[in-house]
Amino acid sequence: MSEHPVLTLKQVSKSFGPVNVIKEVSVNVYAGAVQVLLGENGAGKSTLIKMMAGVYQPDGGEILIDGKTVSLPTTRAAEEHGIATIHQELNLVNSMSVAENVMLGRTPTRFGMVDRKALRQQARAALDLIGLDVDVETPVGELGIARQQLVEIAKALSINARILILDEPTAALTRHETESLFKVVADLRQQGVGMLFISHHLDEIAEIGDSVTVLRDGEFVAEVPASTSEDELVRLMVGRSIEDQFPRRIAESEGSAGILAVEHLTSKGKFEDISFTVRAGEILGISGLVGAGRTELIRAVAGADRYDTGTVKIRGKALPKGSVQAAIRAGLGHVPEDRKGQGLVLDASVNENLGYATLASSARMGLADFSGQRSRAEAVAKTLRIRMHSIDQPVRSLSGGNQQKAVFGRWIIAASTVLLLDEPTRGVDVGAKVEIYELMNAITEAGGAIVMVSSELPEVLGMSDRILVLRDGRLAGEFTAAEATEDKVMTLAARDVNEEH
Amino acid sequence: MSTATLDAKRTSFDVKKFLANNGALVGLVVLCIALFIATPDFLTGRNLLNIGIQVSTVAVLAFGMTFVIVAGGIDLSVGSVAALSAMVSGWFFVNAGLPGWLALLGGLTAGLLAGVVNGLASAYGKLPSFIATLAMLSIARGLTLVISDGRPIKTSPEVSFLGGNLGPVPMPIVILLVSALVASFLLNRTVVGRSMYAVGGNAEAARLSGLPVKRIIVIVFGLAGLFAALAGLLLAGRLDSAQPQAATGYELDAIAAVVIGGASLAGGLGRISGTFVGALVLVVIRNGLNLLNVTSFWQQVVIGVVIALAVGIDVLRRKNRSS
Numbered sequence: 032m033s034e035h036p037v038l039t040l041k042q043v044s045k046s047f048g049p050v051n052v053i054k055e056v057s058v059n060v061y062a063g064a065v066q067v068l069l070g071e072n073g074a075g076k077s078t079l080i081k082m083m084a085g086v087y088q089p090d091g092g093e094i095l096i097d098g099k100t101v102s103l104p105t106t107r108a109a110e111e112h113g114i115a116t117i118h119q120e121l122n123l124v125n126s127m128s129v130a131e132n133v134m135l136g137r138t139p140t141r142f143g144m145v146d147r148k149a150l151r152q153q154a155r156a157a158l159d160l161i162g163l164d165v166d167v168e169t170p171v172g173e174l175g176i177a178r179q180q181l182v183e184i185a186k187a188l189s190i191n192a193r194i195l196i197l198d199e200p201t202a203a204l205t206r207h208e209t210e211s212l213f214k215v216v217a218d219l220r221q222q223g224v225g226m227l228f229i230s231h232h233l234d235e236i237a238e239i240g241d242s243v244t245v246l247r248d249g250e251f252v253a254e255v256p257a258s259t260s261e262d263e264l265v266r267l268m269v270g271r272s273i274e275d276q277f278p279r280r281i282a283e284s285e286g287s288a289g290i291l292a293v294e295h296l297t298s299k300g301k302f303e304d305i306s307f308t309v310r311a312g313e314i315l316g317i318s319g320l321v322g323a324g325r326t327e328l329i330r331a332v333a334g335a336d337r338y339d340t341g342t343v344k345i346r347g348k349a350l351p352k353g354s355v356q357a358a359i360r361a362g363l364g365h366v367p368e369d370r371k372g373q374g375l376v377l378d379a380s381v382n383e384n385l386g387y388a389t390l391a392s393s394a395r396m397g398l399a400d401f402s403g404q405r406s407r408a409e410a411v412a413k414t415l416r417i418r419m420h421s422i423d424q425p426v427r428s429l430s431g432g433n434q435q436k437a438v439f440g441r442w443i444i445a446a447s448t449v450l451l452l453d454e455p456t457r458g459v460d461v462g463a464k465v466e467i468y469e470l471m472n473a474i475t476e477a478g479g480a481i482v483m484v485s486s487e488l489p490e491v492l493g494m495s496d497r498i499l500v501l502r503d504g505r506l507a508g509e510f511t512a513a514e515a516t517e518d519k520v521m522t523l524a525a526r527d528v529n530e531e532h
Numbered sequence: 533m534s535t536a537t538l539d540a541k542r543t544s545f546d547v548k549k550f551l552a553n554n555g556a557l558v559g560l561v562v563l564c565i566a567l568f569i570a571t572p573d574f575l576t577g578r579n580l581l582n583i584g585i586q587v588s589t590v591a592v593l594a595f596g597m598t599f600v601i602v603a604g605g606i607d608l609s610v611g612s613v614a615a616l617s618a619m620v621s622g623w624f625f626v627n628a629g630l631p632g633w634l635a636l637l638g639g640l641t642a643g644l645l646a647g648v649v650n651g652l653a654s655a656y657g658k659l660p661s662f663i664a665t666l667a668m669l670s671i672a673r674g675l676t677l678v679i680s681d682g683r684p685i686k687t688s689p690e691v692s693f694l695g696g697n698l699g700p701v702p703m704p705i706v707i708l709l710v711s712a713l714v715a716s717f718l719l720n721r722t723v724v725g726r727s728m729y730a731v732g733g734n735a736e737a738a739r740l741s742g743l744p745v746k747r748i749i750v751i752v753f754g755l756a757g758l759f760a761a762l763a764g765l766l767l768a769g770r771l772d773s774a775q776p777q778a779a780t781g782y783e784l785d786a787i788a789a790v791v792i793g794g795a796s797l798a799g800g801l802g803r804i805s806g807t808f809v810g811a812l813v814l815v816v817i818r819n820g821l822n823l824l825n826v827t828s829f830w831q832q833v834v835i836g837v838v839i840a841l842a843v844g845i846d847v848l849r850r851k852n853r854s855s
């Protein structure tokens with residue numbers, strides 16, 4: 032680790048309209064070191080790094096590179112200084128291929144024409160670094176969120192930056208991909224690249240971080256070594272300690288009736304012959320590697336996609352294939368994996384986004400129930416502690432974790448009794464996670480049932496009563512909460528995959 | 533921060549926001565003041581009524597277009613559908629001998645049907661709305677010519693009344709105001725209206741939240757067809773006859789009005805009040821240029837520049853807001 036920082040934010044501030052989001056914060060990034068930024072949802076982490084990336088201009092303070100004051104008016108200017116950024120929200124062109132996306136803006140040419148061979152090779156090399164095994168000609172829009180995240184990472188890696196900013200790169204990844212990413216990070220550290228890393232997975236901090244800058248409400252709170260205990264980090268971050276990260280209270284589910292029954296569900300090329308039931312009061316976790324068919328399965332059950340054969344029953348009544356509306360009427364709620372692409376209408380307000388699922392059911396004679404909706408939305412925003420300055424602000428301007436809470440809140444308002452959660456806490460901070468878990472407890476205690484897909488194994492283990500493991504689109508096995516361990520689940524999820532390679 | 537400074541900040545913020553969100557209105561006011569200074573003929577009762585009548589057709593078409601654009605689509609067929617509806621109404625009255633009021637309803641129904649066909653083709657036939665309505669543009673105009681054999685048809689007294697006067701007030705202006713209220717009510721207050729914003733903003737998120745996206749698209753185009761029919765009948769009523777080439781090219785005026793009014797062609801944004809102002813801007817510019825004796829050739833150039841400017845400013849505004 033060198034003495035002088037490669038990149039410094041010195042006493043920077045930033046406001047949006049009347050809202051002061053960053054207040055005189057300083058951060059240093061050193062060559063060959065990983066600086067971690069830690070803070071609750073809406074603390075200002077993404078805003079801070081966007082000033083390093085040339086997306087936002089600081090209102091006050093300065094940015095120094097190699098000790099010299101610079102201005103970064105555009106993202107291009109930041110790139111020219113050797114800064115590469117992996118943003119929290121994906122910035123990919125869905126209709127373009129994986130290769131084109133990885134090399135976007137730096138497409139190799141020969142005699143003025145796109146050199147397709149070089150394009151493929153360079154993209155392939157970047158993808159191999161992080162072990163993403165997809166055809167580089169695949170349109171990015173056809174990939175799931177985890178693989179899109181890996182494409183985004185490959186894109187930043189292929190720039191050969193001196194300074195790499197990673198804003199929650201692991202939020203959508205399973206342990207497997209996270210490990211490949213961390214290997215790359217370790218290599219880059221050897222090569223002297225300075226890195227700034229953001230994550231709500233506290234266990235990752237000690238693993239790859241060197242030093243941690245903690246923010247609260249846009250203000251600098253402390254800088255501590257990455258080896259600081261998780262409890263202490265939490266206390267610095269939220270201002271109080273969190274007793275139990277996974278406060279699962281098992282509701283009486285033994286002997287209670289099955290609410291959701293999935294029978295021999297098959298969708299060719301995605302998953303095959305999947306059967307399970309979820310009882311009233313139960314949380315069923317679904318684990319598996321990226322590409323194992325977890326999201327596809329959840330979407331089919333939710334009516335978002337059609338399937339080939341099999342049935343989905345709620346309280347004994349079969350749901351029609353591919354009908355979200357019928358599923359919702361039967362009490363089902365679905366938090367999709369991609370909040371930006373599938374969960375939210377970004378230009379609409381927080382209020383409206385919270386109300387879409389109940390827009391029709393709360394209406395009288397076709398007229399939207401504005402006052403009722405507003406009070407319901409305000410109540411749920413309070414329960415979930417969605418950080419915003421007004422419920423009428425566009426959901427786009429919320430921080431990532433708060434956007435995620437808004438998707439979840441929609442189904443709380445809808446009083447759904449069967450929840451299908453696909454990465455429900457992606458990008459949500461430790462404190463808010465506990466609040467979401469408490470809501471899940473409340474739903475199951477009221478006799479509801481929950482199916483949860485999550486790439487965060489500790490979350491699956493900590494909150495599920497039963498865990499199904501999917502592998503290559505098939506059920507590989509099932510554990511009770513008591514018998515499941517990270518090792519057992521991972522071994523089962525990865526068995527074939529490891530044998531193949 | 534004390535409440536006082538907070539409040540002060542908020543008010544100054546709102547003025548800025550008001551100006552930013554109502555650029556078209558500010559433009560319209562500036563335009564009117566300029567014309568008032570430039571020519572004594574502008575601010576006369578007769579000229580203002582004239583503007584009101586002219587704006588009625590464009591605005592009613594554009595209200596329908598607003599639904600479509602808010603929902604993320606486009607409707608190129610409204611001009612042809614307006615002509616077809618008027619012609620169908622005339623045919624019902626003259627050739628089929630139906631009572632006048634029934635002929636009027638028949639015209640409206642024709643527009644509604646054409647719109648629903650657009651909606652079905654785009655929601656269920658998976659045609660991009662640009663293509664579906666481009667086809668309808670040609671089909672509806674063709675049918676208009678087939679029905680009329682290329683000749684004007686006399687309208688029923690009921691339809692002519694739409695183009696006439698209610699006491700001192702021209703009926704088109706009454707209809708314009710009523711349809712503005714109805715359209716605004718539909719868009720702002722009803723479930724279907726609110727759903728249009730969601731569908732235009734992110735159709736997939738709307739679908740996964742349980743909104744009946746396809747049905748909404750059909751309704752949206754149906755409404756556009758209905759409003760087009762009303763505009764067509766207004767136009768025919770003023771002339772006491774349905775013309776086979778009526779409203780040719782009006783779809784572009786309608787789109788321009790919506791866009792000048794601040795809607796985004798990407799969907800999810802737009803207001804009836806904005807569209808109203810947008811239509812007024814177009815008509816007042818034309819009217820002013822006429823009063824100033826600018827030839828119609830140059831008028832087209834000016835209108836084009838205004839559209840480019842309005843949308844350019846809008847794009848800049850949006851960029852500022854998102855950063």
Ligand SMILES: Nc1ncnc2c1ncn2[C@@H]1O[C@H](COP(=O)(O)OP(=O)(O)OP(=O)(O)O)[C@@H](O)[C@H]1O
Nearest residue numbers: 047052072073074075076077078428429430431432
């Ligand atoms: N364009 C914007 N307009 C208005 N407010 C904004 C805008 N961008 C961010 N904010 C606000 O700034 C605050 C900080 O947001 P930021 O995205 O930096 O949080 P974060 O620390 O990255 O949170 P998360 O962990 O959820 O990603 C939030 O309260 C957010 O609502």
Ligand SMILES: [Mg+2]
Nearest residue numbers: 077119430431
């Ligand atoms: Mg963030």
